[in-house]
Amino acid sequence: MKGQxxxxxxxxxxxxxxxxxAALRRSLxxxxxxxxxxxxxxxxxxxxxxxxxxxxxxxxxGLWARYGKREGDGPRPLxxxxxxxxxxxxxxxxxxxxxxxxxxxxLPHRLRQAVSLAHGAGxxxxxVALYDDLRWWEHPDKTVQQRWARQFYASESADxxxxxx
Numbered sequence: 001m002k003g004q005x006x007x008x009x010x011x012x013x014x015x016x017x018x019x020x021x022a023a024l025r026r027s028l029x030x031x032x033x034x035x036x037x038x039x040x041x042x043x044x045x046x047x048x049x050x051x052x053x054x055x056x057x058x059x060x061x062g063l064w065a066r067y068g069k070r071e072g073d074g075p076r077p078l079x080x081x082x083x084x085x086x087x088x089x090x091x092x093x094x095x096x097x098x099x100x101x102x103x104x105x106x107l108p109h110r111l112r113q114a115v116s117l118a119h120g121a122g123x124x125x126x127x128v129a130l131y132d133d134l135r136w137w138e139h140p141d142k143t144v145q146q147r148w149a150r151q152f153y154a155s156e157s158a159d160x161x162x163x164x165x
Contacts (some may be wrong), residue, residue, distance in 0.1 A: 001046065001049060001053065002044070002128075002132065003060075003127065003128035003129065003130070003131030003132040005130055006057055006060065006061065006127075006128075006129045007064070007128050009045055010024075010061060010064050010065070010068070010127075013041060013064075017041070020040060020041035021042075021059065021065045022043070022056075022065070023035070023037045023038040023041055023160070024038050024041050024042070024061045024062050024064075024065035025065040025066045026038070026149065027058060027061075027062045027065075027106075028062040028063065028065075028066055028112060031055075031108070032050040032055040032056070032058040032059040032062070032108055033051075033054050033055040033057075033058040033059075034153070036059065036128060038061075038062075041059060041061070042058060042061055045057070046058070048108070056131065056134045056135065057131070057151040058135065059107075059108050059134070060103065060127060060130060060131040060156075061119055063112065063115050063125075063127075063130075064110060065139075066115075066119075066126050067115050067116065067123065067125065069128055074124065074125045075125060075126035075127065075128075075129075076123065076124065076125070076126055077094055077126050077129050077130075077146070077148070077151055078111075078114060078115070078118065078125055078126070078129075078130055079096070079148035079149070079151035080101075080152075081118040081121075081123045081148075082095075082096045082114060082117070082118070082122075082152055082153050083151065083153070083154070084123065085117055085118065085150045086152070092117065095110075095113060095114065095117070096114070096152055096163050098110060099111070099113075100145045100149060101145075102150060103135070103157075104137060104138055107134075107137060111130075117152075133147075133148075151158075
């Protein structure tokens with residue numbers, strides 16, 4: 001499943017069934033895909049997926065339900081948002097480094113922290129990109145973590161040049 005399909009589904013769900021979105025929000029207190037009251041919200045969409053993909057969908061759906069309905073200046077990759085937050089804050093840079101080093105079991109907790117920081121600053125996460133990136137989190141070459149590190153340590157002017165192309 002592509003991230004865009006999940007995010008589109010969540011937007012429709014939010015309009016149709018606020019209780020389901022509340023269950024997804026509460027599911028963040030549990031391992032991804034383990035909170036039974038959230039099953040009616042997602043199982044029709046993700047129930048036939050491999051377990052790791054199902055868990056990824058529950059994690060991103062829970063984060064979206066808690067932090068994702070913000071309309072800001074447009075969604076941005078999480079690493080770019082963290083870079084913006086890290087300006088003048090060594091603790092954000094440290095948290096980001098810990099996130100990059102997180103294994104799959106630590107990832108839900110680390111992502112909640114990072115997304116919460118972005119949300120608190122009024123920044124909008126690119127949920128589609130986040131969902132799609134998590135598919136490759138355990139790749140031995142750490143391609144996602146490397147790309148996130150490049151995005152985090154890039155300068156603002158590099159972003160402006162890239163977006164002008």
